[in-house]
Amino acid sequence: MNSKQLLYVAGPTASGKTTLAIALAKHFKTEVISCDSRQFYKEMSIGTTVPSSEELAAVPHHFIQQKSIQNPYSIGDFQREALDLLKTLFKRKDKVILVGGSGMYADALIDGLDHFPKVDSSLRNKLQKQAEEEGIIALQQLLKKHDPDHYQKVDLENPHRLIRALEICLTSGKPYSSFLGNKQVPDFFSTQKLMIQWEREVLYERINLRVDQMLEQGLEKEAKNLYPFKKINALQTVGYQEWFAHFDGTYSRETTIEEIKKNTRRYAKRQTTWFRKYSDAILINGADPVEEILMKL
Secondary structure, three states: OOOOEEEEEEOOOOOOHHHHHHHHHHHHOOOEEEOOOOOOEOOOOOOOOOOOHHHHHHOOEEOOOOEOOOOOOOHHHHHHHHHHHHHHHOOOOOEEEEEOOOHHHHHHHHHOOOOOOOOOHHHHHHHHHHHHHHOHHHHHHHHHHHOHHHHOOOOOOOHHHHHHHHHHHHHHOOOHHHHOOOOOOOOOOEEEEEEEEOOHHHHHHHHHHHHHHHHHHOHHHHHHHHHHHOOOHHHOOOOOHHHHHHHOOOOOHHHHHHHHHHHHHHHHHHHHHHHOOOOOOEEEEOOOOHHHHHHOO
């Protein structure tokens, strides 16, 4: 078995991933790699729950606010950079901590990525414009036509997933699903997944409390500053989209807050569904002390 190990701390939003990751990093005297796809961006702090300055100072962190929302950063970019970083870290560390709720990014690093043809940005812009003008149903029907297999599997309510699949279909003339299954799995480390779990009612209470804390910290002002950039992909995110709708006059302030809480709970449910496929994960009760968790490793 490979002596170098990546410990992946997974779980839905507000489950306590950051706290556990830092505790593990301290114990193993190692560093933390974030795979939270929204914490990559320096303009987004409150709405993405970036670790505090004290948490960042506790152990070295990577991939936290290192990019601008105006500079596109793909899952492939993350995979390449994270793999390069791991090669460096594993020269002096036996374990490295990976943490974040963006399961696709974690999977890309751990299991490799399928290889897709390069897509012209003008096609992506065209599809985004079509979504704005005709609605998400137009994208759904277009995907059903070009790739009925993927249509049955993809999250049909996620416009970014639909656009990604469609741009591959239209660029290559082949179904998006035909490019799946040709991954190259990294072989210089092993992985152990840790899955944080809470009772649903408790997790929802934690989510509601976190949203209230974000409001106290200035989420509305942060979203207002980002409003001019609302169409940028990085900002198609719970906690920002609702405020943009408020600034457009669609929601009252009270409705905005309730929508953020509701949509965050929905996001947590989707994350839980995604992580359920990790059959080899060590299940962690969110209330378990770190000492008990370490005994399971």
